[in-house]
Amino acid sequence: MATVEFHALNISATPHPRGAYRKLFEGLAGKRVKYYGEKIAAFSKPSDTKDGVFWGYIFSWTEIDKNQPVIDTILLQKPDEEKLADIIIPENIGFNWQSFIYVFVEERHLLVFESRNAESRTLAPSNAEKIFRTIFQTNSIVYVLIDGYPLYHVEVDLVVEKNTLDKIFSIPRISQLEIQIGRPNPDDNSIDADRIIERLERINARAEIIRYRVSDSKEGLKPDETMREQGAAALRHGFVEAKGENEGGQIILSSKQYPKSHKAYADPHSTTIDTAIQIAKRIFARLDST
Structure with missing residues (x-):
């Protein structure tokens, strides 16, 4: 079969x-x-x-x-x-x-x-x-x-796997993080959709691109709730990409991979x-x- x-x-x-x-x-x-x-x-x-x-x-x-x-x-x-x-x-x-x-x-x-x-x-x-x-x-x-x-x-x-953000944020030492959020439909049931729409419309923007760069490369970025909310919105409309290092060396992960x-x-x-x-x-x- x-x-x-x-x-x-x-x-x-x-x-x-x-x-x-x-x-x-x-x-x-x-x-x-x-x-x-x-x-x-x-x-x-x-x-x-x-x-x-x-x-x-x-x-x-x-x-x-x-x-x-x-x-x-x-x-x-x-x-x-x-x-x-x-x-x-x-x-x-x-x-x-x-x-x-x-x-x-x-x-x-x-x-x-x-x-x-x-x-x-x-x-x-x-x-x-x-x-x-x-x-x-x-x-x-x-x-x-x-x-x-x-x-x-x-x-x-x-449409990506639900645990995609966890996989990306699990990189031990994230040096760069890019989050691109597109304007979702007003009837989306995603978290913070209304807030994102309101702000993008207010500033006449079709998308929002957020970039983070690490201050201390030995430590890596420390994702907080704001970054997770932004990332969750981007998983639905947009993408998340992180560059960093693990035990094997340099690594790049994108939400599009999942x-x-x-x-x-x-x-x-x-x-x-x-x-x-x-x-x-x-x-x-x-x-x-x-």
Whole structure:
């Protein structure tokens, strides 16, 4: 029985009147983005919404650049003009095609996606984050207009393990700490969300970047409650990165290294989409709200 794996993204739109997220996915479906070397990705139009959930597919493929050099892999040299003339690559054809399911829970603005599908093809969580962030942040203002208000910014962040902050702060001697907090949705249930929103809006900021540097490198930084509150907010929208030393020497840890994942067997009696929807609602959405 095949094993599938899922990761998740927090997607936070500003502003986000009712229907904004569906409009976002409908308007930007099919938009291409180059995310890794010659790898291209796009996502499909969403399904109908049922019980606050819609779904679709993330498509990935390799696009051949016809202007790049060509090599004969047997002779290990550039093909002669006759061979080059025989090479015909049709337009709009991608190679090494892959597809991964995505499920969006509207109430929690949570996107759960296959990071390993039933064919054992993989989509790295960091690449999925890059794909959606690039598409949404580049195009959202053009394609989304609801009740006369443009959707002018979208934050995209990996959902990470709950104990990520403990792992980062467990570095014996932290010399540098960076905390970046993005503006969360007003309806988030995260700690201090209202205070963060109020302050960022008051100073007209989209994000807050906080940096700490150690005074005595022998001692290391001593995280206090304020740093932990800032870090907790950043785990939801943003990131935390620490540099320091342990017994093995210099170490760098980032919250992006600890994405929350969930594995499941592909149930032969139901579709993978059904499995993804159940995992999105029962596993990730529940964790997202606590």
